[in-house]
Amino acid sequence: MSTLQVSVVTPDGPVLEGDFNMVSCKAESGELGILPKHAPLVAPLAISAIRLKRDNETERIAVSGGFLEVSDNQVTILAKAAEKQEDINLTRAEAAKKRAEERLQSQKDAIDHHRAELALRRAINRLNVGRS
Template sequence: MKTIKVNIVTPDGPVNASEADMVIASTETGEIGILPGHIAMVAPLQIGALRLKKDNTTTNIAIHGGFIEVRPDVVTVLAQHAELASDIDLARAERAAKRAEQELQAKTDKLDAQLVQLDLKRAINRINVHKMK
């Protein structure tokens, strides 16, 4: 079966370089599935899971925004932050979610509340991706 190269890069450096039979990503307009030979495209990513399927295994990665660039032979993910499910510290993510929920209750400024909501969304994403592994 044909595969597609996948490179995941953050401002801190590369997170993953591998091959996959299929890539599933959460974009701003919904979830997309990418197979080898897919047409070229660029799409903004939302906070969510990136799934790399290879044979009968799935690698899950928490993505916190960024862009996905698709070419017929390679997918490049430029993420603000990305973390493999196996590297996620579940206890830390749960503490971050709880802290964000508490801060959200105390915020009265709309902008501050939106920033805390993003923190909460990222923490919940990390928890969900960790549980997918």
Template sequence: MKTVTVNIVTPDGPVYDSEVTMVIAKTTSGEIGVLAGHIPMVAPLTIGAVKLKKADGTFELAAISGGFIEVRPEKISILAPSAEVASSIDVARAKEALSRAEGRLQKKQDDVDFQRAELALKRALNRINVQEGNI
């Protein structure tokens, strides 16, 4: 099966660079699957997991916090504010972030930015689910 080069890049630098046979990502309009030779496109991404199918049939997972996917026939680039491959996620840190976000959401005070707390909650849950493979 044909392969395509995938790069996941954040402002801090590259996170992933490898050959895969398929990329599955969550866009703002739904989930997409992209194979080598796909027509060029750009789509906005949501907080979620990116599934990367290797030539041997196994999957690698990466947690991303939004961004964009740019597809070209020979290369797929994912530009995200933050991203981590499953093997590098610190679950204890993610669970602490989840606990903090839940605490903020439970407060009934005016000084709590609920939208920001909800996004923090989604990012923490995504990181935990990706690391545990619950996708």
């Protein structure tokens, strides 16, 4: 069975590299499932979980947007930020969620409100990935 060579990279460096049977993620245009021999593709990613399947195991990575590129059985994910499921500190993620919720309650400025919404979405994503 053929596999996909997957690399997840952030501005801070590589997060994960390996061979997987399938990659599932949420692009801004909707859910994507990438299998070996997939057509070339570039897509912007939403704040979401990346699910990497190998045999009967699934690894999860929380990403805070970025881009996915597929070419010749290689999947490259260039993420603004990414954390493996086992590296997520749930206490910190819960604290970030509470801070974002408090900022949403107090913000009158549209730009600050939008930034607080994004922070809340990132925190909820990290919590969902960390708890799954």
